[in-house]
Amino acid sequence: MSRKFPEFxxxxxxxxxxxxxxxxxxxxxxxxxxxxxxxxxxLSVVLGKSPHLKFQFDSYRIYSHVPHFHxxxxxxxxxxxxxxxxxxxxxxxxxxxPNSFRIFLMGGSAAHGISTAPPYPLVHIYMDxxxxxxxxxxxxxxxxxxxxxxxxxxxxxxxVFQHTAYILAExxxxxxxxxxxxxxxxxxxxxxxxxxxxGENKYQxxxxxLQGASLGGLIDYSxxxxxxxxxxxxxxxxxxxxxxxxxxxxxxxxxxxxxxxxNALIEGHRAAAKKMFLRSIATNILILQQNGIDAIISLxxxxxxxxxxxxxxxxxxxxxxxxNARTLYPVVASELSALTAKYNVPFIDLNVAFNSDEYKQKxxxxxxxxxxxxxxxxxxxxxxxxxDGILLKRWKKME
Numbered sequence: 001m002s003r004k005f006p007e008f009x010x011x012x013x014x015x016x017x018x019x020x021x022x023x024x025x026x027x028x029x030x031x032x033x034x035x036x037x038x039x040x041x042x043l044s045v046v047l048g049k050s051p052h053l054k055f056q057f058d059s060y061r062i063y064s065h066v067p068h069f070h071x072x073x074x075x076x077x078x079x080x081x082x083x084x085x086x087x088x089x090x091x092x093x094x095x096x097x098p099n100s101f102r103i104f105l106m107g108g109s110a111a112h113g114i115s116t117a118p119p120y121p122l123v124h125i126y127m128d129x130x131x132x133x134x135x136x137x138x139x140x141x142x143x144x145x146x147x148x149x150x151x152x153x154x155x156x157x158x159x160v161f162q163h164t165a166y167i168l169a170e171x172x173x174x175x176x177x178x179x180x181x182x183x184x185x186x187x188x189x190x191x192x193x194x195x196x197x198x199g200e201n202k203y204q205x206x207x208x209x210l211q212g213a214s215l216g217g218l219i220d221y222s223x224x225x226x227x228x229x230x231x232x233x234x235x236x237x238x239x240x241x242x243x244x245x246x247x248x249x250x251x252x253x254x255x256x257x258x259x260x261x262x263n264a265l266i267e268g269h270r271a272a273a274k275k276m277f278l279r280s281i282a283t284n285i286l287i288l289q290q291n292g293i294d295a296i297i298s299l300x301x302x303x304x305x306x307x308x309x310x311x312x313x314x315x316x317x318x319x320x321x322x323x324n325a326r327t328l329y330p331v332v333a334s335e336l337s338a339l340t341a342k343y344n345v346p347f348i349d350l351n352v353a354f355n356s357d358e359y360k361q362k363x364x365x366x367x368x369x370x371x372x373x374x375x376x377x378x379x380x381x382x383x384x385x386x387x388d389g390i391l392l393k394r395w396k397k398m399e
Contacts, residue, residue: 039232048073048115048122049238051231054081060165062203065155078115078124087112087152089127096175098398100147101139101391104171105132106163107182110300110370111154120318120367129373131182134380139387148391159187160280161198167287176293178390180383181284182350183277184300185369188332189325190255193271197280200253262327269328270335278339285343294390296383297340298348301375303365305329305351312363320368346386353382 043049050071058064069081082088096102105111113130116123127133136150153171155162160183171179187197209217220240226233255272259265281297288295303315304322311319333349340347354364354375364375371379 035232036230039230039235043231043235046122047117048078048124050079051234053227053234053237054079060169061155061158061162062201063155076126078126080127085153087127087130087132087154092149092151092174094174097147099145100149101178101394102174102176103132103135103148103150103178103180103387104153104174104176105135105150105180105182106158106166107154107300108158108186109154109156110185111182112152112156113154113376114156114370116367116370121314123366123372125366125371125373125376129376131371131376131379131383134377135383135387138380138384139391142388143391154182157186159183159201160277160284161187161201164280164284164287167284172291172293177394178294178296178387179288180296180298180387181281182298182300182379184332185302185325187255187277188273188299189269189328190272190276191259191265191269191324191328192253192255192257193268193275195253195255195272195276197272197276202255256324265324265327266331269331273332273335278335281336281339282343285340285345289343294345294394296346296348296386296390297336298350298379298383299333299336300369301350301354301365301371301379302329302369304368305354306364307355310355310357310360312361314363315365318367322368346390348382348386350379350382353378 040051043051048071050069052069053066054069054071055063056066065081065085065087067081067083067085069079070077071079079087080089083091086092111131113125115125130152132150132152136148139148139150140146151174153166155166158166160181163181167179190197208214209220220237223233223237223240227237257268259268285295285297302322302325303311303319304326306315308316308319329351333351336349337347359374359378362374363372364378366372366375
């Protein structure tokens with residue numbers, strides 16, 4: 001009896017260890033399952049986002065769209081990325097018909113057309129509510145029988161220097177007649193001349209992870225890999241990239257700094273603009289002109305730049321101050337006007353149209369800079385006359 005009792009205790013101890021490990025494993029699986037369910041519900045219900053990655057690394061542009069990405073609620077998609085990375089329902093042929101006219105729309109999130117995120121109201125911009133859709137329909141209606149394409153090549157978050165790589169690496173091979181640029185909020189209002197526009201851009205958060213091994217890098221890459229399968233990992237990965245891109249904590253200097261007075265702010269901006277976005281825009285214009293492609297430079301509208309008496313109730317509710325943009329807006333518009341005049345390229349300040357009394361108390365923006373469906377129509381209408389003139393001039397040369 002005395003021999004069997006210790007053996008019994010050992011057996012019970014082994015059983016308890018086995019039960020504890022099973023319990024821990026079960027608890028871990030349960031936690032992971034709950035996190036995954038929470039991640040997918042938060043992405044799909046709260047943010048209205050797909051659990052799949054929309055962006056991928058790009059050797060030239062830093063990141064690009066994942067081909068064939070779709071985002072929607074099952075019955076209708078609000079975002080469709082075709083096989084070439086454009087926001088378009090169909091693929092685009094590289095060959096051109098003699099009777100065709102091809103336009104690319106470039107820019108950031110406002111040109112791309114996106115749904116907003118909290119704390120702003122959740123609004124989805126569907127495929128038939130974007131600038132390119134409205135402009136293409138208007139041109140086709142005006143010129144029946146003509147093969148006219150307006151292709152949305154805008155990518156959320158893009159700065160002007162990324163357009164340069166995109167044009168050279170891909171878009172020239174599609175032989176466009178015209179490229180329309182809709183930019184502004186992402187880089188036009190920088191005010192720190194010490195900021196390195198290229199080497200310190202906001203997408204450099206992967207640099208230390210690529211240059212040296214670390215535990216943090218292992219965690220980040222693990223979540224990047226898991227984001228291909230997991231909604232929770234996709235949400236964490238997106239949050240991490242967004243946090244790093246907007247905080248600039250990993251950069252030696254920042255694109256925005258505080259100035260003691262308005263004159264110092266303006267002078268700081270002017271010095272920064274010359275070596276940043278103005279230089280990049282001039283480069284893009286020269287590349288296009290060398291390849292026989294027309295360009296339109298436009299300044300995207302912002303809520304803070306709308307006349308407050310024209311705002312809809314919804315716009316008033318989420319209106320936030322931005323003294324930097326408000327102060328620099330006339331300077332930026334003047335800089336763009338002078339630059340485009342130098343190269344004989346049309347410049348369109350879309351803020352002018354958004355301040356027309358025609359749109360009093362009508363919602364043109366769904367947050368601080370992204371367009372409502374009506375806002376997309378207003379932009380298309382504003383661009384139409386200039387595009388029409390370029391189109392007719394080209395066709396006249398062909399006759």
